[in-house]
Amino acid sequence: MISDVLTEWLKERFAAILPGMAAEVRERVQSAPATNMEFGDYQCNDAMTFAKQVKRPPRALAEEVAAGDARPDFIAELSVAGPGFLNIRLADSWLCAQLEALAADSRLGIPDRGNGRTVLLDYSSPNVAKPMHIGHIRSTIIGNALDRIHRALGYRVLADNHLGDWGTQFGILILGYRNFVDPAALRENPIAELERVYVKSYDCSRQDPAWLDRCREELVKLQAGDPDNRALWEQFVAYSMAEFDRVYRRLGVQFDLVRGESYYRDDLAGVVAELEAKGLARESEGATVVFLEEEKLPVCIVRKRDGAFNYATTDLATLASRVREFNPDQIIYVTDERQQLHFRQFFAVARRLGCTARVTHVWFGLMRLPEGTFSTRQGNVIKLERLLDEAETRALEVVKRGGSEAPPEVQQEIARVVGIGAVKYADLSQNPQTTVTFSWDKALALEGNSAPYLLYAYARIASVRDKYAERFPAGDLSRWPIRLTEPLERELAVRVLQFPEAVVRAADLCRPSAIADYLYDLAQTYSRFYQNVPFLKAEEGVRESRVRLCGLVADVLRRGLELLGIETLERI
Numbered sequence: 001m002i003s004d005v006l007t008e009w010l011k012e013r014f015a016a017i018l019p020g021m022a023a024e025v026r027e028r029v030q031s032a033p034a035t036n037m038e039f040g041d042y043q044c045n046d047a048m049t050f051a052k053q054v055k056r057p058p059r060a061l062a063e064e065v066a067a068g069d070a071r072p073d074f075i076a077e078l079s080v081a082g083p084g085f086l087n088i089r090l091a092d093s094w095l096c097a098q099l100e101a102l103a104a105d106s107r108l109g110i111p112d113r114g115n116g117r118t119v120l121l122d123y124s125s126p127n128v129a130k131p132m133h134i135g136h137i138r139s140t141i142i143g144n145a146l147d148r149i150h151r152a153l154g155y156r157v158l159a160d161n162h163l164g165d166w167g168t169q170f171g172i173l174i175l176g177y178r179n180f181v182d183p184a185a186l187r188e189n190p191i192a193e194l195e196r197v198y199v200k201s202y203d204c205s206r207q208d209p210a211w212l213d214r215c216r217e218e219l220v221k222l223q224a225g226d227p228d229n230r231a232l233w234e235q236f237v238a239y240s241m242a243e244f245d246r247v248y249r250r251l252g253v254q255f256d257l258v259r260g261e262s263y264y265r266d267d268l269a270g271v272v273a274e275l276e277a278k279g280l281a282r283e284s285e286g287a288t289v290v291f292l293e294e295e296k297l298p299v300c301i302v303r304k305r306d307g308a309f310n311y312a313t314t315d316l317a318t319l320a321s322r323v324r325e326f327n328p329d330q331i332i333y334v335t336d337e338r339q340q341l342h343f344r345q346f347f348a349v350a351r352r353l354g355c356t357a358r359v360t361h362v363w364f365g366l367m368r369l370p371e372g373t374f375s376t377r378q379g380n381v382i383k384l385e386r387l388l389d390e391a392e393t394r395a396l397e398v399v400k401r402g403g404s405e406a407p408p409e410v411q412q413e414i415a416r417v418v419g420i421g422a423v424k425y426a427d428l429s430q431n432p433q434t435t436v437t438f439s440w441d442k443a444l445a446l447e448g449n450s451a452p453y454l455l456y457a458y459a460r461i462a463s464v465r466d467k468y469a470e471r472f473p474a475g476d477l478s479r480w481p482i483r484l485t486e487p488l489e490r491e492l493a494v495r496v497l498q499f500p501e502a503v504v505r506a507a508d509l510c511r512p513s514a515i516a517d518y519l520y521d522l523a524q525t526y527s528r529f530y531q532n533v534p535f536l537k538a539e540e541g542v543r544e545s546r547v548r549l550c551g552l553v554a555d556v557l558r559r560g561l562e563l564l565g566i567e568t569l570e571r572i
């Protein structure tokens, strides 16, 4: 990656000038793509970082870094600007060599960061007998992108769909089912019917303490392995999985593990016993809790007053089991923002138990949906399938308006790719930690940062190679090296070479939007190039070089969209 090569060199320069703090320098010096490419391709701001410590003016320090004639072959120009910014212009010959390397590399330069190390990704994780809500949908889309990104970086990824399939809701559900279920409605729409039954039984339990007691009895029976209740529970899980799987298929999402909370049910008592034995948990108002005063967090309950274990207990047992079985380098949990406290508490308790695995909670804000589009309950529960149907219907309109001449079934397929892509991209292109309002107009816009814009751009760029083959049937692209002669062409080349950096950034920050931002930028740079620089009309050699560069842009766009879980089309 460009930034690695530059950073390595800068580190040595800084270390040579500041021998007293060489270790710190090697640790901290960085380079990044220039904010304004007029002054260079990359910049380094660390003269400012270290100047204070050595009590020297930052500009003088920067000038010393830039001085000296042992310039490596990848740097064409090194200049100092403002208070001490180092601006670096890369050498064209080096850029060309890098492009050739990228063209020959099936990974498109994405480094093997993982080197086989394991990342366990806990995402989607909806609850049985309830419809997925918008939080699960975002978790599915963001989690799946993180899955693809880490795999691309050479990690062994274990995607685990940690279903909410064990808990107090099942007592309420079982009793409700026995009393209220409508078999015809259950056949028609199992999840809706189970939800109706659940709500009704829940309401009864609120009004009638005897009903609540009976629910508890059913739960105790289930947990003790009563065959009838177990059979019902299995049926609920199967209904839910069938529904979830339909959604996963449409979204192109696959898991390595679907264990669910129930998998760990026999470990729960052991977790609490261990906490007690180590003096970490104690009795408080009848419950067993861990005090987290040091972390300034509220107490974490691990066994409720009624003796039941809870969400935190399950997560502690799950973590211990995952560490034992897979020894992962990192575990990433993807949920909505409302679970931040839970994860902080549970991570704190896990640390006290001696867990050293790197655990990360990736959270996102809830997405607001347009009023009246879906049947909503409590503002957030939507039918994902209906959202996807609507996306495809609306995308078909866009495709038709775009003047597609393809036969209807092809148009339908295009609409599927564009529609699903639009829903995913609307989610992934945002900073996940802000509340966003989903808008069809924005998601399906042909201009701006949207899936249709990128998909159309991709199809156009990918067709350049075909057009070349048509116009120059005897031409042989592979015979011509890539050359950079125009400033816009050079800018495009630098952008293409920055793809691996975007992928690494997305993984480091657990933010797929780093890739979305990059792709949008690349497509825009391409469009300026396309409008201003002739390529099919350029002279031989230049023409081939430019067609090859276009080809690389197309390859990067396709791969980048794939990392976001978005399919591409060669023709729209």
Ligand code: ARG
Pocket (backbone or CB within 6 Å): 122, 124, 125, 126, 127, 162, 163, 164, 315, 318, 333, 334, 335
């Ligand atoms: N089932 C939970 C919910 O719907 C999400 C589970 C997230 N994963 C975890 N290990 N806690 O809220």
